Amino acid sequence: MNSIAFVLLSILTLAAALATATLQKLMHATLSFAVTLVGVAALFFLLGAEFVGLVLVFVYIGAVAVLIVFTILLTRRDVGKDRGANWGGAFLAVAVFGGLTWAILETQSVAIVAPHLRTLTVKRIGEALMTSYVWPLQCVGVLLTAALIGALVLVMEEKR
Amino acid sequence: MTPTLQIFLVVSAALFSTGLLAALSRRHAIFILIGIEMMLAAANLNFIAFWRFSPQPQPPTGVMIAIFSIAIAAAEAAVGLALVIAVYRHYRTTNVDHLDQLKG
Numbered sequence: 001m002n003s004i005a006f007v008l009l010s011i012l013t014l015a016a017a018l019a020t021a022t023l024q025k026l027m028h029a030t031l032s033f034a035v036t037l038v039g040v041a042a043l044f045f046l047l048g049a050e051f052v053g054l055v056l057v058f059v060y061i062g063a064v065a066v067l068i069v070f071t072i073l074l075t076r077r078d079v080g081k082d083r084g085a086n087w088g089g090a091f092l093a094v095a096v097f098g099g100l101t102w103a104i105l106e107t108q109s110v111a112i113v114a115p116h117l118r119t120l121t122v123k124r125i126g127e128a129l130m131t132s133y134v135w136p137l138q139c140v141g142v143l144l145t146a147a148l149i150g151a152l153v154l155v156m157e158e159k160r
Numbered sequence: 161m162t163p164t165l166q167i168f169l170v171v172s173a174a175l176f177s178t179g180l181l182a183a184l185s186r187r188h189a190i191f192i193l194i195g196i197e198m199m200l201a202a203a204n205l206n207f208i209a210f211w212r213f214s215p216q217p218q219p220p221t222g223v224m225i226a227i228f229s230i231a232i233a234a235a236e237a238a239v240g241l242a243l244v245i246a247v248y249r250h251y252r253t254t255n256v257d258h259l260d261q262l263k264g
Binding site: 117 | 162169177178179182201205208209212220230238
């Protein structure tokens with residue numbers, strides 16, 4: 001695993017995430033959210049899970065980010081400023097990060113290097129999806145259908 | 161030096177905390193949703209990292225969980241954004257500070 005690529009991707013991802021959390025202009029923050037997801041997908045590629053990285057790009061950047069942009073444009077009337085920094089939230093986030101980092105660095109069993117990677121082909125993923133995971137797959141299909149119908153019902157204009 | 165599992169977990173924890181910061185400090189409903197999506201992405205990163213650093217079983221469990229979690233996050237985002245639009249139609253605002261009618 002290439003450590004230079006890892007460092008660059010981590011810096012890109014975390015900088016974009018911080019920009020998403022702090023930028024005042026809504027559209028800029030949304031675009032940096034997309035950059036964050038590109039960084040996460042690149043980290044997936046680095047970890048050898050190319051298929052999941054591609055799914056992340058398709059689903060999040062192709063669908064969710066576009067949906068968020070449309071929602072911002074549709075609810076544009078009150079693009080007021082966020083009120084100033086919320087120090088309680090910032091303090092809590094830093095405390096959570098500190099606690100998690102402490103726990104991770106204290107745990108010796110996660111200080112390991114990656115074993116040799118057996119390449120994960122899409123064929124194997126497809127076989128697993130169609131054999132051992134066929135029941136969760138059907139459930140996710142039902143869930144997606146129900147969620148999308150529910151979303152449509154929520155935004156439908158009420159007939160008088 | 162090749163990156164160890166620890167470093168991936170620290171990056172993922174940082175991403176999670178940034179998502180938490182966005183969810184807690186933003187007042188715009190859509191950005192609270194974005195913060196939650198960021199925390200979900202951090203969890204997915206953890207799943208993939210643990211899958212990569214473990215002796216890889218057959219079938220690839222970590223990858224499967226990440227795929228299902230992405231699908232469920234997409235459903236959640238669709239319903240959440242629909243809720244934001246419905247609330248906006250009703251109250252003409254998306255600022256969660258102004259949506260205080262249920263306050264006791």
